[in-house]
Amino acid sequence: MNLIVFALLALLAITAVAIAKLRELWAVIMFTGIYSFLSASWMMILDAPDVAFTEAAVGAGISTVLMLSTMALTGKAEEIPRKKSLVPLFVVLVTGATLVYGTLDMPHFGSPNAPVQVYPDPSFVERSEADMHGLPNVVTALLASYRGYDTLGETTVVLTAGIAVLLILRRDDEEKDESAQLAGNKTS
Amino acid sequence: MTLESIAGLYNYWVVIFLMMTGFYIVLARKNLIKSVIGLNIFQTSVFLLYITMGKVDHGTAPIVPPAIAAEQAHAAHGTTEAGHAAVGHAALEHAETAQGLAHDVAHNLADDAISHGSELAHASTEIIYSNPLPSVLMLTAIVVGIATTALALALVVRIREDYGTVDEERILELDRGE
Amino acid sequence: MSAFPIIRIITKLLIPYILLFAFYVQFHGDYGPGGGFQAGVIFASALILYGLVFGLDAIKKVAPPIVIEKCMALGVLVYAGTGALTMALGGKFLDYNVLEHHVLPQWHVPSGQHLGIFLVELGVGITVTAVMTMIFYAFAGRKQVQ
Incomplete structure (x- = not known):
């Protein structure tokens, strides 16, 4: 088990570095898909099948298609080579070191006494047994019932983002095109 | 460190x-x-x-095994004596398969479940869920x-x-x- | 891509199963891993796969943009409508306990919390499917400008 996890995490780290290093956009997008799959695998090991499921479908499926279609629209424009600056690396190292320092006080991995696990008490799993009359998947119960307002908000955000994409990308002449086509069909 | x-x-x-x-x-x-x-x-x-x-260490995905969940559903709606026996039986089966659980405790709990039926909830919480x-x-x-x-x-x-x-x-x- | 017969045929074979799996994830989400968000994404990916292989015009015949557009809002409406329904039945907004009924108990018709979660997940599934498909249409329908 541990070996699998370590291999997985090593692959995850290597993929992330490869994405940062590579310059060709097509390869980067493919690696992003692989990265999503690997993180979905780790989520699966971490007992979150629902999230792993979503990440695999979204990250490796839809997001790759969207990135590729964006690349098709913008061209494979290679980056213009510039002299390398060390500032980003420095900023990243300092931020990372600060964050690692911050983790030293964090509850250990898998600890059942971590604040996340202790609150709320009784936990949602226990509560759902009485409240839900035998719905086995606590994640769904929590998503749709206990946090129903939240999910309504999230759904609205998805809708809003969809509308915004349509507003930005839909061609103004789409209707004109169609009417022109109709006219063309009539004349031909 | x-x-x-x-x-x-x-x-x-x-x-x-x-x-x-x-x-x-x-x-x-x-x-x-x-x-x-x-x-x-x-x-x-x-x-x-x-x-x-x-x-959580030794935890499993937060999905209650269907057998237990179904029994909870029955228990919640009120069932006959036969239903209660089934509850106890399911709890016993479950207790035997549960990982990292002291067998004595599990059997005690399962016995309780047989006698009371409604004690099932306790047995099921013995599974550690993430x-x-x-x-x-x-x-x-x-x-x-x-x-x-x-x-x-x-x-x-x-x-x-x-x-x-x-x-x-x-x-x-x-x-x-x- | 429709010039490659292998891709065409494999896609045609796969799509029904992807759709079936999406429905399974949608309606079995209360019992196993799954739910509206996942099902919506899987359903949309089946549509997108069809669009990628057979072209934008073919997929627009199967799922007309005008319908998908309406579905984007319909999902949120179903979700919020469930909330309004629970209020009309005398409960709080999205309090599914008031949906408890005793129609055909031997058929296991969902009731109470189960029914509420079912409706809400359905709404989420419709919106996510429609939004993802619509985003694909928006990107695929645009021509590259030099």
Whole structure:
């Protein structure tokens, strides 16, 4: 088990570095898909099948298609080579070191006494047994019932983002095109 | 820095490494699509941070085994004596298969369940479940994340159409009128 | 891509199963891993696969943009409508306990919390499917400008 996890995490780290290093956009997008799959695998090991499921479908499926279609629209424009600056690396190292320092006080991995696990008490799993009359998947119960307002908000955000994409990308002449086509069909 | 704390904190460090890689891509790469990809990597690392915090040692996914859940449903609606016997039986079976559970305790609990039926809830809580709350938060965040990524990519497409390039510095130069 | 017969045929073979799996994830989400968000994304990916292989015009015949557009809002409406329904039945907004009924108990018709979660997940599934498909249409329908 541990070996699998370590291999997985090593692959995850290597993929992330490869994405940062590579310059060709097509390869980067493919690696992003692989990265999503690997993180979905780790989520699966971490007992979150629902999230792993979503990440695999979204990250490796839809997001790759969207990135590729964006690349098709913008061209494979290679980056213009510039002299390398060390500032980003420095900023990243300092931020990372600060964050690692911050983790030293964090509850250990898998600890059942971590604040996340202790609150709320009784936990949602226990509560759902009485409240839900035998719905086995606590994640769904929590998503749709206990946090129903939240999910309504999230759904609205998805809708809003969809509308915004349509507003930005839909061609103004789409209707004109169609009417022109109709006219063309009539004349031909 | 003991070995124990390394074993206890490695998950955060992996997440921080991934997060910083994403951050580096956003800072260092001037291609706008590459920046969006960097943000995506950053975002996924945040998902992983939440999910690792929800994991409990020897835990399992927060899905109640169907047999137990069905019995709960019956218990909640009130059933006959036969139903109660079935409840006890299911609890016994379950107790035997449960991992990392002292068998004596399990059998005691199962006996209780047979005699009382409604004690079943106790037996089922003996399975350790990982925390469902981070899963729920991240589940919605992933889908909202792809919607906002699509919005960002749409903006990139429009920028390419107006400026003819997706290079950050080139766009700034064009804005300055160079 | 429709010039490659292998891709065409494999896609045609796969799509029904992807759709079936999406429905399974949608309606079995209360019992196993799954739910509206996942099902919506899987359903949309089946549509997108069809669009990628057979072209935008073919997929627009199967799922007309005008319908998908309406579905984007319909999902949120179903979700919020469930909330309004619970209010009309005398409960709080999205308090599914008031949906408890005793129609055909031997058929296991969902009731109470189960029914509420079912309706809400359905709404989420419709919106996510429609939004993802619509985003694909928006990107695929645009021509590259030089």
